[in-house]
Amino acid sequence: MPIFQAIVLGITQGLTEFLPISSSGHLEIVPWLFNWNEFVGDSRAENTFDVALHFGTLIGAATYLRKDICFYSKAGLSALVGRRPWSAEAKIGWLLLLSAMPAAIVAVIFEPFLLRQSDRLGLIAVGLAVFGVILWL
Template sequence: MNLFQAILLGLVQGATEFIPISSSAHLIIIPWLFQWDDPGLAFDVALHLGTLVALLIFFARDWIRLFRAGIQSILSLRATFAKQSPNRELEIASGENRPRNDTTRGDDVDRRLAWWIVIGSIPGASAGVLFESKIEELFHAPNAQHNTGAMIAMGVIIALLGAALFIAERIARHTRALNQVSLKDAILIGCAQALALFPGVSRSGATITAGLALGLEREAAARFSFLLSAPIIAGAGAKSVFDLARKGIAPSELIFFGVGMLSAAISGYLCIAFLLRFLQRNSTDLFVYYRWLLAALVIGVAVARG
């Protein structure tokens, strides 16, 4: 790896992690197209940390508010545990059916959202523990470069998610705001996030598609998608850091680690801001068409290379 590759892959990771076009696919496709070597575990850790930093900084106020609401929810649950029946615990914790005024209404929204993020993260985390290593063996760059079938499969996945996003734009009226996200929404969107293990699906693509299909406003679907992704990205990053700590990092890789992380953080932050603003007035069709063009390119090159 050289400095140019580190900067480019960092920028690509930060951008494609949040725009619904699949970061994992792009990080496989670009080295595959240009026949670059696998950047390695240390660089993968840097990219995870960079996108996590972007999420934490951009939504800093949201995280503080949600963390505070979550703590208050747990304390409220403990205080009322002995007085309520077991099937009321989650309702109490999320703040439902409490007497409301302007202050408690905002607190209740944050409490629910904090719980929905935790609950919605469970399907993706479970799928990652069970299936991530097997999927990586099939699709990760060193193997994929010599596996025409894997690259064609990735191209098909890219196209199919594009089709799903295209349909989701048209089957529901996108009128529900972020404060109207329900437990059912969180579970279904969380299940969609689990599909992001397959390169080409896209974590943001799957969750935004699910949100749109459930009738969320475009910006609300994207915002919930980003908030929901943080625990999964943090978990994947922690696992990668643990693996790296056992393996160690060569001094020569430190510069690429820092450059990749910084590039991913900057481009990630900018692309979060861009997408939220873009979706206030535009549909996701631009990303659908991009996915279809990318799928055609991947399949065409894979077939040509044999």
């Protein structure tokens, strides 16, 4: 993949990840718009690149939020080990961790189906539009 394309996709990921829209959907649409065919027939390489982009976002967010992550992690772990009532911070820490579980479970169960649908740009575009309207309302 040419470096220019990687930069454009990295910028797309960075701009869309923290908005209430699908960064993964945009990572499918942008190459189609520019007729980039780097990953045609090689979904494994495309998935690896997408994971690398998402991992970069995770590292950036974790770096920015490191003080909060440490604060809530320490509170949650000390509440788990200690024999005293849980503080609000400990509850928030564990609830944040728990809130990721439904998405992880859905991803594991429906992964084969979702991977087959990821090449259907019409479905991606309709999904982005429908949920965009829902968020606008």
